[in-house]
Amino acid sequence: MKKSLILAATLIFTAMTAFAQNNDGRIPAKGFAVYEEKGHFKPYEFTRHAVGDHDIQIEILYAGICHSDLHHVFADWGAEEYPMVPGHEIAGRVVAVGKDVTRFKVGDYAGIGCMIGSCRHCDACEQDLEQYCEEGAIMTYHGIDRYNDNEHTQGGYSNTYVVAEDFAIKVPDNADITKVAPLLCAGITSYSPIMQAGVKKGDKVGVAGFGGLGHMGVQYAVSLGAEVTMFDITEEKREDALRMGAVRYVNVNNPEDMKGLDKTFDFILSTIPAKYEPVMYLKMLKLDGQLGIVGLPAFRNMPTLSVAELVMPGARRKVFGSQIGGIKETQEMLDYSVANNIYPEVEIIKAGGAEIDKAYQNVLDGKVKFRYVIDMKTMK
Numbered sequence: 001m002k003k004s005l006i007l008a009a010t011l012i013f014t015a016m017t018a019f020a021q022n023n024d025g026r027i028p029a030k031g032f033a034v035y036e037e038k039g040h041f042k043p044y045e046f047t048r049h050a051v052g053d054h055d056i057q058i059e060i061l062y063a064g065i066c067h068s069d070l071h072h073v074f075a076d077w078g079a080e081e082y083p084m085v086p087g088h089e090i091a092g093r094v095v096a097v098g099k100d101v102t103r104f105k106v107g108d109y110a111g112i113g114c115m116i117g118s119c120r121h122c123d124a125c126e127q128d129l130e131q132y133c134e135e136g137a138i139m140t141y142h143g144i145d146r147y148n149d150n151e152h153t154q155g156g157y158s159n160t161y162v163v164a165e166d167f168a169i170k171v172p173d174n175a176d177i178t179k180v181a182p183l184l185c186a187g188i189t190s191y192s193p194i195m196q197a198g199v200k201k202g203d204k205v206g207v208a209g210f211g212g213l214g215h216m217g218v219q220y221a222v223s224l225g226a227e228v229t230m231f232d233i234t235e236e237k238r239e240d241a242l243r244m245g246a247v248r249y250v251n252v253n254n255p256e257d258m259k260g261l262d263k264t265f266d267f268i269l270s271t272i273p274a275k276y277e278p279v280m281y282l283k284m285l286k287l288d289g290q291l292g293i294v295g296l297p298a299f300r301n302m303p304t305l306s307v308a309e310l311v312m313p314g315a316r317r318k319v320f321g322s323q324i325g326g327i328k329e330t331q332e333m334l335d336y337s338v339a340n341n342i343y344p345e346v347e348i349i350k351a352g353g354a355e356i357d358k359a360y361q362n363v364l365d366g367k368v369k370f371r372y373v374i375d376m377k378t379m380k
């Protein structure tokens with residue numbers, strides 16, 4: 001009893017001292033931003049809005065580096081605003097709660113994924129699919145927070161975040177907090193389409209693209225009892241695929257590996273973030289097989305699919321796209337992952353501009369296995 005009181009007192013004291021408020025109630029924050037397209041990461045000081053009645057404030061412990069962050073920094077998906085603090089894979093600890101907050105208390109672990117708000121009343125929001133909000137989901141960074149004075153949102157490569165409790169994810173105490181952050185984007189983005197496709201025991205599943213998303217996809221599909229084949233363009237990851245439970249690894253540049261795959265899969269998940277030929281995977285689907293697409297390459301490299309390939313080959317096939325997951329499903333994914341010990345393989349780096357720049361280069365060069373996570377506590 002005494003011990004927990006001391007702990008609570010320490011946490012409250014930490015909350016009060018670590019994150020002071022400005023006169024206008026805003027909370028000073030610091031992190032790493034790029035100041036221009038393709039820029040380098042440099043320290044950046046900014047503020048977060050005050051903790052509202054339904055908000056929680058999180059001290060960020062770990063932030064994952066998602067391939068999308070690179071697309072934003074490189075303006076691959078259109079113009080961006082700078083300075084930009086990327087990061088939508090956030091794991092931390094609650095340091096303050098608004099007076100009407102019911103799901104969190106100070107000291108709890110909490111996570112934030114790709115979005116921090118939505119209208120809450122459109123058809124999509126009513127179905128717990130806030131990512132498809134008809135008025136637009138508010139992104140964790142490079143977003144405009146219309147419920148907080150239209151402030152420009154800044155992401156997780158920083159020390160703190162203030163978020164509505166409804167858009168925060170509860171992280172169980174027994175979770176491996178060093179590895180939780182990438183679940184909030186890479187995890188849910190691969191989990192959701194696997195669930196949408198109804199993957200079940202004995203299904204033949206392919207996962208194309210063995211990066212941050214793909215290495216989560218293989219783990220979820222294997223956990224459901226599917227027979228998983230991993231596709232990538234290199235020999236280097238062959239052992240990793242088998243270690244993660246895949247029954248086969250296909251190097252698509254190796255013609256031998258590619259033999260005998262036509263019409264063999266129930267479901268293929270494409271996580272590929274670069275130019276590729278979707279028809280190649282379509283041909284591998286059985287009758288009524290499904291291709292779920294989550295990888296989004298740069299606009300200049302966007303793959304296309306001819307309708308002829310859907311109608312003519314004599315095998316009814318379905319193609320669908322999927323974007324992250326709603327908050328309810330993200331919570332399900334997180335609980336499922338922790339309960340089944342499914343985590344990303346992470347390399348933890350220090351919070352520094354040069355370190356983040358180097359990690360970006362390694363992601364571009366395909367040298368990451370499988371997710372970089374920034375230890376935000378090491379920020380000076």
Ligand SMILES: [Zn+2]
Nearest residue numbers: 066068185186
């Ligand atoms: Zn992401």
Ligand SMILES: [Zn+2]
Nearest residue numbers: 119122125133
């Ligand atoms: Zn909505």
